[in-house]
Amino acid sequence: MHNSSTPAAEFVGVTKSYGSLEVLKKLCFKIAPGERVSLIGPSGSGKTTILRMLMTLEQPTSGEIRVFGKTMSSADGTPVKEQAMRAARAHIGMVFQQFNLFPHMTALENVMEAPVHVLKMPKNEARDMAQALLDRVGLGNKAGSYPSQLSGGQQQRVAIARALAMKPQIMLLDEITSALDPELIGEVLDLVHALASETRMAMLVVTHEMGFARDIADRVIFMEKGHIVEEGLPDQVFGAPDNERTRAFLRSVRR
DSSP states (O other), X not given: OOOTTSOSEEEEEEEEEETTEEEEEEEEEEEOTXXXXXXXXXXXXXXXXXXHHHTTSSOOSEEEEEETTEXXXXXXXXXXXXXXXXXXXXXXXXXXXXXXOOTTSOHHHHHHHHHHHTXXXXXXXXXXXXXXXXXXXXXXXXXXXXXXXXXXXXXXXXXXXXXXXXXXXXXXXXXXXXXXXXXXXXHHHHXXXXXXXXXXXXXXXEOSOHHHHHHHOSEEEXXXXXXXXXXXXXXXXXXXXXXXXXXXXXXHHHO
């Protein structure tokens, strides 16, 4: 286990540019072990970019990102050793907006894949764990089904089981309901709520579902144009925000 005083994740002066477009501007924030943080804000404010950089799917232009004190990217732009990056990334699970399941694999095989190939878990052990996780997300009877045979909500629950299979200490959730039909959104959010109450992993949640953002989080961060505009306890940010920009955003999404 990690020292509880070491942040689970930390961004130190992180800037991210695509050509002349600056998506994040000297971003500084940290997440404590076990803390749940909701990132809210208009599209294009840099929220998903934060998750993608934590997963090392993107590299910052400058600044440093650390996971449990280990550097994932360095301030001077020198590449971090792949081995060190892999070790830090092993603590992180991510559930994407699009479910990203392997179409040629069953639900069970999708959940088993990373434990077998990344964690080098014996196949029979991985199979038992995958079945237990599918049971946990309410899909124990769908282990042999392919993604094309599952509803969007079921596919997203398989994706959550797959992320949990890596036993992450940080879970990243990127707009996990935006590709779902409205009647399926509740079942996925209920599942994440249940997981949040059962586990003590840190969570970084990007969502447009404001009720969910408020309910799940210990802390809410409102972002715009690559900056943190406001952060605080959910009741404070949603109930009595200090910043006029936060107030305007919340008014617009509540219409």
